[in-house]
Amino acid sequence: MPLVGCHHCDAVLVEPEVPDGGAAICQRCGGTLFRRQRATVEITLALSTAAAILFVVANAYPFLSFEMQGQTTRTTLSSGVFALWDGGRYVIALLVLGTTVIAPALQIGLMLYVLAPLHFHRPAPFAVEAFRLVERCRPWSMIEVFLIGIFVAVVKLSDMAEIVPGIALWAFGLLIPILAGGTSFLDAELVWREIGDLD
Amino acid sequence: MSALDPTLTSAIGPHAQCHVCNLVVGVPEGPTDGLACPRCRTALHRRKPESLSRTWSLLIAAAICYVPANLYPVMEVTTLGVSQADTILSGVIYLAAHGTWPLAVIVFIASVIVPVAKIVALGYLALSVQRASQWRPRDRARLYRIVEQVGRWSMVDVYVVTILVALVHLGSLANVEARVGGFYFGAVVVLTMFAAESFDPRLIWDQLIDDADRDAQKAGGDDDGG
Ligand SMILES: [Zn+2]
Ligand SMILES: [Zn+2]
Numbered sequence: 001m002p003l004v005g006c007h008h009c010d011a012v013l014v015e016p017e018v019p020d021g022g023a024a025i026c027q028r029c030g031g032t033l034f035r036r037q038r039a040t041v042e043i044t045l046a047l048s049t050a051a052a053i054l055f056v057v058a059n060a061y062p063f064l065s066f067e068m069q070g071q072t073t074r075t076t077l078s079s080g081v082f083a084l085w086d087g088g089r090y091v092i093a094l095l096v097l098g099t100t101v102i103a104p105a106l107q108i109g110l111m112l113y114v115l116a117p118l119h120f121h122r123p124a125p126f127a128v129e130a131f132r133l134v135e136r137c138r139p140w141s142m143i144e145v146f147l148i149g150i151f152v153a154v155v156k157l158s159d160m161a162e163i164v165p166g167i168a169l170w171a172f173g174l175l176i177p178i179l180a181g182g183t184s185f186l187d188a189e190l191v192w193r194e195i196g197d198l199d
Numbered sequence: 200m201s202a203l204d205p206t207l208t209s210a211i212g213p214h215a216q217c218h219v220c221n222l223v224v225g226v227p228e229g230p231t232d233g234l235a236c237p238r239c240r241t242a243l244h245r246r247k248p249e250s251l252s253r254t255w256s257l258l259i260a261a262a263i264c265y266v267p268a269n270l271y272p273v274m275e276v277t278t279l280g281v282s283q284a285d286t287i288l289s290g291v292i293y294l295a296a297h298g299t300w301p302l303a304v305i306v307f308i309a310s311v312i313v314p315v316a317k318i319v320a321l322g323y324l325a326l327s328v329q330r331a332s333q334w335r336p337r338d339r340a341r342l343y344r345i346v347e348q349v350g351r352w353s354m355v356d357v358y359v360v361t362i363l364v365a366l367v368h369l370g371s372l373a374n375v376e377a378r379v380g381g382f383y384f385g386a387v388v389v390l391t392m393f394a395a396e397s398f399d400p401r402l403i404w405d406q407l408i409d410d411a412d413r414d415a416q417k418a419g420g421d422d423d424g425g
Contacts, residue, residue, distance in 0.1 A: 010401035068372065070370065083368065131239075153362040
């Protein structure tokens with residue numbers, strides 16, 4: 001009988017039968033044990049590809065422009081980081097860079113790197129290390145929090161000047177549900193079985 | 200049909216669970232020093248090493264940083280030569296005064312309440328484990344999962360400052376500069392996130408295992424609740 005462990009409370013259980021698309025809940029602590037998603041590679045691969053395109057758009061174009069007495073400034077993700085860096089706020093600049101650019105980029109890029117070869121049932125070299133890094137990056141990828149930050153900034157500036165949303169703002173808006181979907185359709189156990197050293 | 204045998208966990212017994220890929224691995228009894236997960240090659244630990252002392256040190260550091268994070272301004276706004284320093288709280292008051300209540304409430308909860316609640320909740324969880332509490336383990340486990348999820352939202356103020364600094368730099372007309380409060384605030388968020396990661400929620404259940412073992416021995420170990 002295959003055993004499965006609960007990573008919330010450490011109960012070791014006999015693996016329950018779970019229908020496709022369902023999730024197993026730990027009887028002891030109520031935490032989610034795993035999700036069963038047989039088409040996980042195809043679904044998450046499609047979502048990660050969409051996320052990659054949107055992420056490039058979100059980074060390449062300004063998300064807000066600010067007009068005041070004939071002067072206009074625009075901001076992209078990286079221009080915010082540069083402005084902090086120029087002002088001598090190095091630690092905060094790195095924190096913002098890490099949580100809004102590096103962590104999401106790693107999360108999306110490494111997911112593609114792990115899943116695309118799996119579609120052909122051929123694990124990529126260092127897939128184990130890459131997938132481990134994906135899981136480590138997830139809590140540090142904070143794009144949805146950044147979007148709320150944009151709304152707050154717009155409200156704060158609205159009676160000072162004219163604020164115009166840019167293309168990147170729409171890309172952000174789409175990116176968030178797609179990233180969330182990628183996480184909820186991911187059957188990590190299935191991926192580990194495919195890429196891991198066990199047979 | 201019940202798949203749960205409450206005495207079967209990887210705290211002491213013949214199994215350890217990989218904390219990265221969740222594989223249940225058969226191991227010799229006792230410490231798992233030097234063993235690695237056969238599937239993902241991560242070092243195997245029955246529990247996160249030094250979980251409680253790490254959690255406490257990070258929590259104390261976060262609590263210390265929380266004070267300057269709220270006392271010092273996070274940014275300075277200059278319009279037409281007049282400068283005004285904004286702390287986290289004065290930013291919330293500004294939002295409320297400008298009639299955007301929902302946003303003011305969100306920012307107040309995310310920036311002021313969440314960090315404190317997170318420090319208190321993790322401190323309580325660590326204390327409950329140290330005192331071998333038996334009280335409502337399911338709810339304590341749920342509390343941990345909430346704490347783990349909610350901490351990231353505190354970053355919202357750091358992002359607001361970033362965006363304002365990037366957008367408003369029109370010299371004497373209008374200018375926003377970041378101030379040192381943001382550094383402490385970011386430190387609070389990062390430290391509490393690491394604290395949540397260091398805490399091992401499986402510790403909540405260990406005391407109950409000891410008791411279940413004792414009960415099973417008393418009853419002669421023939422009971423299968425189902
Ligand atoms: Zn559990
Ligand atoms: Zn493993």
